[in-house]
Structure formats: C-alpha cells, structure tokens
Amino acid sequence: MSAYKTFAIVGFGTTGTLFAKHFAQNKENGLKWKVLSRSVTKPELQEAASQGAELAAVDYDSQTSLINALQGVDVVLSALRDGGLEEVQLNLARAAKAAGVKLFVPSEYGRNTLGITEPYLISKANTHSLLKALNLPYALFFTGLWPSMVLEPAYGSVTGINFDTGKFSLFGDGTEPLSWTAPEDFVPFVYHLLTTLQSSQLENAVFQIEGDRKSFKQIIALWEKKTGRKADIHERSEEEIQAYINAQEMELLRFIPRQWQHGGMRVGNESNKLWPEWNPKNSKWEDLFA
Ligand SMILES: NC(=O)c1ccc[n+]([C@@H]2O[C@H](COP(=O)([O-])OP(=O)(O)OC[C@H]3O[C@@H](n4cnc5c(N)ncnc54)[C@H](OP(=O)(O)O)[C@@H]3O)[C@@H](O)[C@H]2O)c1
Incomplete structure (x- = not known):
C-alpha cells in the first residue's frame, strides 16, 4: 500500500504527460493526482483531466498561487526543464515546504547531478541544496x-x-559505456518505487536506474547488424571536440561532448533490483532498431 495518497505532477511536457498517463492507467491503486501547469487550457491537459487528473494553473512567481495548488499534496513530482529548473523549481520547493508536502521529487532523469558544477545542470544541484x-x-x-x-x-x-x-561523428573513440533509459520506462519505475516503498526508504534517497548500458560503438555495431548497412564513422580528435564546444551557443551542446566522451552519462544500476519485473523495452538498443 502506498505511503502517500496525493501526488502533484509539475510541468506538462514529455515526462509530466507520461506520469499523468501512468496514474490514469493505475486508477485501481486509489491515488489522487493533480497536474500543475502554466496553462491548463492545453488540449492535452484537458485529456488528462478527462482521465482523472485534477488541474491547477499556477504562477511560479507567486508563493500564494503555488501553496494553494499544493494544499493536501503528499508528493511533488517535478517534471520541469531548462528555465523551469532555475528560480521556478526553487520557488516550487519553498511552496512545497510551506504547504506541508511530505516528499519532493525534483526533475532529474539524466546523469547523477550530486554536487555538479557544470553550467547546464547546476540548477539541479541548487535544488538539492535548497x-x-x-x-x-x-x-x-x-x-x-x-x-x-x-x-x-x-x-x-x-x-x-x-x-x-x-x-x-563521435566525441573521441566512442567506446565509453553510457546509461540509457527512456522516459516510457523510468516513469513506471519511479511510480512503482514511490507507491510501494516505505517513506523511510524514500526520504533523502538516491535511486540509480538503468535500462541499458552501451557505448556509441556498440550501438552503431548493433545498427549495422540490424540494418545490414555499413556505418561511416569519424572519431573527432581532441582539437575537433574543443572546436565543436567553442562553436556552440546552447549550453546543452557545450555540455554533451565531454559527457559522452568520458562516460559522464553513466549512472549506477543498483536500484534496478528494487523491481526485478521491470522490463525496460523502450531502452534496449537491441530492440530499438527492430
Ligand atoms: N537524460 C536525458 O537524455 C534527458 C533528456 C531530456 C530531458 N531530461 C530531463 O528530464 C526532465 C524533464 O524534461 P522533459 O523533456 O520532460 O521536459 P519538457 O518536455 O521540456 O517539459 C517541461 C515542462 O516544464 C514546464 N516549463 C518549462 N519551462 C518552464 C519555465 N521557464 N517556467 C515554468 N515552467 C516551465 C512546461 O510545462 P507547462 O507548460 O505545463 O507549464 C514544460 O512542458 C528534466 O530534468 C530534463 O533535464 C533528460
């Protein structure tokens, strides 16, 4: 039985939408879920409402607006991104505390961001500190x-x-193994843990979930095998990697090269054992080229 009864999904993009669908598909668990969004008139949100979600339009600059929306909520499931991870997610955390929320799940779903100082993801570490x-x-x-x-x-x-x-065109030789998990696979896993573990197992806990582990070279070899085509591979030199980084305006694209080159996107997989029945079929490269 779930330790928590009422969940707030915050931000209705890729991850938020999948969370709302998953709650709707598991209505028999008797849980309540609401979606916080800047605009509740989006057709997709109206569809989520028809499937059982409560909707709340919020102004992230107003603590009153956020605290009102979070009344009676046990768990905040943030699914914000980019600009939404900066002051927006910090305001959300402050409001969650004021509203008496029991557990806050910040928007992560990527690399391990504990103590990270890279500009692209520092806002995630700032949320942990707050x-x-x-x-x-x-x-x-x-x-x-x-x-x-x-x-x-x-x-x-x-x-x-x-x-x-x-x-x-690879960043380096492409042999560093990286972790891969599709949102369609981690959303059910996160839901499973949040609704089956004791609160003492969830509070201040870090979970590392991995659907597949493959280097770019391994992925390309699988692609060649599945398609019968021959890959044209170029291994970027150090100079080429640095030139690529220097040419990028988007922080994400400045961040990616070294992460992929040195395996920064590899997480542990020790949490996989918490749900042995998990079948991450959207994350297995063997199946993605079928
Ligand atoms: N590891 C990876 O490869 C990878 C890839 C993609 C994403 N991620 C991570 O996954 C998490 C969720 O990302 P996502 O792709 O699902 O997000 P997304 O589709 O971009 O949706 C984020 C939602 O957050 C809200 N939002 C965005 N900017 C905002 C702002 N400035 N102020 C207030 N609200 C804002 C919007 O919801 P409303 O319009 O409903 O308000 C938006 O739909 C993020 O932490 C991201 O870093 C990881």
Whole structure:
C-alpha cells in the first residue's frame, strides 16, 4: 500500500504527460493526482483531466498561487526543464515546504547531478541544496540518457549521430559505456518505487536506474547488424571536440561532448533490483532498431 495518497505532477511536457498517463492507467491503486501547469487550457491537459487528473494553473512567481495548488499534496513530482529548473523549481520547493508536502521529487532523469558544477545542470544541484536547507525530504532518480536524444534526427544530427544517413561523428573513440533509459520506462519505475516503498526508504534517497548500458560503438555495431548497412564513422580528435564546444551557443551542446566522451552519462544500476519485473523495452538498443 502506498505511503502517500496525493501526488502533484509539475510541468506538462514529455515526462509530466507520461506520469499523468501512468496514474490514469493505475486508477485501481486509489491515488489522487493533480497536474500543475502554466496553462491548463492545453488540449492535452484537458485529456488528462478527462482521465482523472485534477488541474491547477499556477504562477511560479507567486508563493500564494503555488501553496494553494499544493494544499493536501503528499508528493511533488517535478517534471520541469531548462528555465523551469532555475528560480521556478526553487520557488516550487519553498511552496512545497510551506504547504506541508511530505516528499519532493525534483526533475532529474539524466546523469547523477550530486554536487555538479557544470553550467547546464547546476540548477539541479541548487535544488538539492535548497531542499536540504528547507529540511524537506526528497528522492532523486538518476537514469542516464534518453535514447531519443540520438534517435530523433533533430537532436542526433546536431551532435553528429545520424542513423538516416549512416554517418556518425563521435566525441573521441566512442567506446565509453553510457546509461540509457527512456522516459516510457523510468516513469513506471519511479511510480512503482514511490507507491510501494516505505517513506523511510524514500526520504533523502538516491535511486540509480538503468535500462541499458552501451557505448556509441556498440550501438552503431548493433545498427549495422540490424540494418545490414555499413556505418561511416569519424572519431573527432581532441582539437575537433574543443572546436565543436567553442562553436556552440546552447549550453546543452557545450555540455554533451565531454559527457559522452568520458562516460559522464553513466549512472549506477543498483536500484534496478528494487523491481526485478521491470522490463525496460523502450531502452534496449537491441530492440530499438527492430
Ligand atoms: N537524460 C536525458 O537524455 C534527458 C533528456 C531530456 C530531458 N531530461 C530531463 O528530464 C526532465 C524533464 O524534461 P522533459 O523533456 O520532460 O521536459 P519538457 O518536455 O521540456 O517539459 C517541461 C515542462 O516544464 C514546464 N516549463 C518549462 N519551462 C518552464 C519555465 N521557464 N517556467 C515554468 N515552467 C516551465 C512546461 O510545462 P507547462 O507548460 O505545463 O507549464 C514544460 O512542458 C528534466 O530534468 C530534463 O533535464 C533528460
């Protein structure tokens, strides 16, 4: 039986939408879920409401607005991103404390960000510091890279991974293993842990979940085997990697090269054993090229 009864999903993008769907698919557990968003008129949110979500429009600059929306909420599940991870998520944490929220789950779902100082992700570490200062219990979920970050041509092509053309420009030799977990797989896992573990097992805990572990070279070899095509691989030299970084305006693209080159996106997988039945079928590279 779940230690918590009422959950607030904050931000209705990729992750927030999947969380809302998962709550709707598990109505028999008798849990309540609400979605906090800047605009509740989005058609997708109206659909979530028709499936059982309560909706709350919020103004992240107003503590009153956030505290009102979080009344009676046990767990905040933040699914914010980018600008939403800065002052927005900090305001949310302050409001959660004031509203009596029992557990705060900040928006993570990537590399281990404990103590991270990289500009792209420092806001995640700032949230951890605030949660500790507020003495608000939290749970962190690190899951590695999303396969869509390289499978979607719009993302893949800017980093040099292009399965359409079969051309691959790697950061270094591409042999460093990285962790891969798709949101469709970590969302059910996070839900499972939040609704089955005791609060003492969740409070201030760090979970590392991994759907697959593969280097770029291993992924490309699998792609060749599955498609029968021959990859055109270029290993960027140190000079080329630095030139790529220097040319980028987006902090994300300045962050990625060294992470991929040196395995920074590798998380542990010790939390996988907490749900042995988990089947991360959206994260297994063997199946992604089927
Ligand atoms: N490891 C990886 O490969 C990887 C890849 C992608 C994302 N991630 C991580 O996963 C987490 C969730 O990302 P996502 O891709 O699901 O996010 P997303 O689709 O971009 O959605 C984030 C939502 O947050 C709200 N939001 C965004 N900017 C905001 C702002 N400035 N102020 C207030 N609200 C704002 C919006 O919701 P409303 O419009 O409903 O208010 C938006 O839909 C993030 O921590 C991200 O870093 C990891």
